Amino acid sequence: MTSDPHASSATSFTVQVDLDAIAANVAALRERAGSASVMAVVKADAYGHGLLPSARAALRGGAAALGVAQLEEAVRARDAGIDAPMLTWLYAPGADVAGAIDRGIEVTVSSRWQLDDVIAAAARTGATAPIQLKVDTGLARGGALLDGEASAWHDLVASVAAGMADGAVEVRGIWTHFVYADAPDHPTVRGQQEVFAEAVAVAGRAGLRAPLHHIANSAATLTNPSAHLDMVRPGLAVYGLSPVPDLGAPQDFGLREAMRVTARLSLVKRIRAGQGVSYGHTWTAPEDTVVGLVPMGYADGIPRAAGNLGPVRVQGAGRSTVTGRVCMDQIVVDLGPDFGGSAGDEVVVVGRGADDEPTAQDWAAVTGTINYEIVTRMAPRAPRTYLGEGA
Numbered sequence: 001m002t003s004d005p006h007a008s009s010a011t012s013f014t015v016q017v018d019l020d021a022i023a024a025n026v027a028a029l030r031e032r033a034g035s036a037s038v039m040a041v042v043k044a045d046a047y048g049h050g051l052l053p054s055a056r057a058a059l060r061g062g063a064a065a066l067g068v069a070q071l072e073e074a075v076r077a078r079d080a081g082i083d084a085p086m087l088t089w090l091y092a093p094g095a096d097v098a099g100a101i102d103r104g105i106e107v108t109v110s111s112r113w114q115l116d117d118v119i120a121a122a123a124r125t126g127a128t129a130p131i132q133l134k135v136d137t138g139l140a141r142g143g144a145l146l147d148g149e150a151s152a153w154h155d156l157v158a159s160v161a162a163g164m165a166d167g168a169v170e171v172r173g174i175w176t177h178f179v180y181a182d183a184p185d186h187p188t189v190r191g192q193q194e195v196f197a198e199a200v201a202v203a204g205r206a207g208l209r210a211p212l213h214h215i216a217n218s219a220a221t222l223t224n225p226s227a228h229l230d231m232v233r234p235g236l237a238v239y240g241l242s243p244v245p246d247l248g249a250p251q252d253f254g255l256r257e258a259m260r261v262t263a264r265l266s267l268v269k270r271i272r273a274g275q276g277v278s279y280g281h282t283w284t285a286p287e288d289t290v291v292g293l294v295p296m297g298y299a300d301g302i303p304r305a306a307g308n309l310g311p312v313r314v315q316g317a318g319r320s321t322v323t324g325r326v327c328m329d330q331i332v333v334d335l336g337p338d339f340g341g342s343a344g345d346e347v348v349v350v351g352r353g354a355d356d357e358p359t360a361q362d363w364a365a366v367t368g369t370i371n372y373e374i375v376t377r378m379a380p381r382a383p384r385t386y387l388g389e390g391a
């Protein structure tokens with residue numbers, strides 16, 4: 001096990017990431033995907049797990065490519081020596097598109113201005129720009145909308161075909177994204193697959209063929225084989241979380257949580273019945289009890305909405321709950337009247353589900369959010385500690 005060089009052994013909490021879990025999850029997703037290859041999505045610092053180690057672990061597990069939202073993340077991974085195919089889909093005018101092309105990063109094009117930027121950058125670098133085209137099949141987020149006979153998608157593919165003829169661009173893929181990531185049976189899912197097939201046909205009629213077609217996020221990778229096409233694009237499942245918690249826990253899909261967050265109690269004290277705890281006294285001790293101070297707060301990704309709700313497991317006390325409000329840097333937990341431990345004892349904040357440890361999904365469920373948000377926002381100021389091969 002190695003740590004970030006800046007980490008001190010005295011850090012009061014730790015975000016541990018199991019790289020073998022990431023590799024094994026990708027292997028499990030590959031199996032699910034059948035003949036489709038896997039693009040592991042490592043955006044947002046690999047959903048909070050750390051971009052570079054996570055990306056390498058995903059490739060070790062058999063990912064054929066990496067996907068990131070922001071162009072700068074792709075550049076960072078490439079400059080760190082990761083030479084796998086890489087796709088980016090989010091940038092604004094003025095972004096260093098030429099830098100991405102220079103590095104062989106595939107840039108997603110969904111509008112005329114993006115195509116113009118890519119063609120101009122390719123002319124400057126003298127390279128043929130590898131691009132993928134994104135069609136909007138209903139999410140109304142990124143992508144060129146296909147909504148009729150003279151749509152933005154029709155216009156885009158005609159312009160791209162002209163750029164291909166000039167040798168400025170090479171289309172490596174056509175893709176889209178689902179509206180319902182977590183409801184595989186929703187009628188829009190089938191509808192979007194049909195619009196996507198139409199988009200590919202429209203591109204074909206414009207003389208445009210791409211080797212890769214892809215649409216499936218984690219949920220569709222796990223539950224909708226008809227959406228696997230040439231490639232799947234899972235993110236959340238790579239990190240061992242279930243995108244469809246109502247349909248199954250990670251283990252039901254052969255996945256294992258990669259992140260584990262633990263803290264050390266920094267103070268333990270006895271309080272009397274009737275004592276209010278934390279800002280606003282939203283919790284009052286119903287009996288004499290022992291409370292512990294956990295040195296993590298909303299600055300560390302503990303949702304403020306988790307006051308009186310957030311689950312933890314304390315060494316020697318078992319499952320407990322945040323008492324009172326979540327503060328910026330700290331929370332208080334009730335340890336029960338018989339607690340015999342002391343400062344320094346371990347608190348599992350986000351565990352891996354085994355041994356009654358609370359999970360990211362447990363935190364999401366009590367705070368009205370999704371497990372994605374819990375791990376992605378977890379403790380940005382804490383160095384990650386890595387376990388497994390490549391740590």
Ligand SMILES: *Cc1c(COP(=O)(O)O)cnc(C)c1O
Binds near residue numbers: 043236
């Ligand atoms: C985030 C994202 C994914 C991965 O989604 P998950 O639900 O985490 O699997 C795939 N494609 C795009 C375009 C995304 O933005």
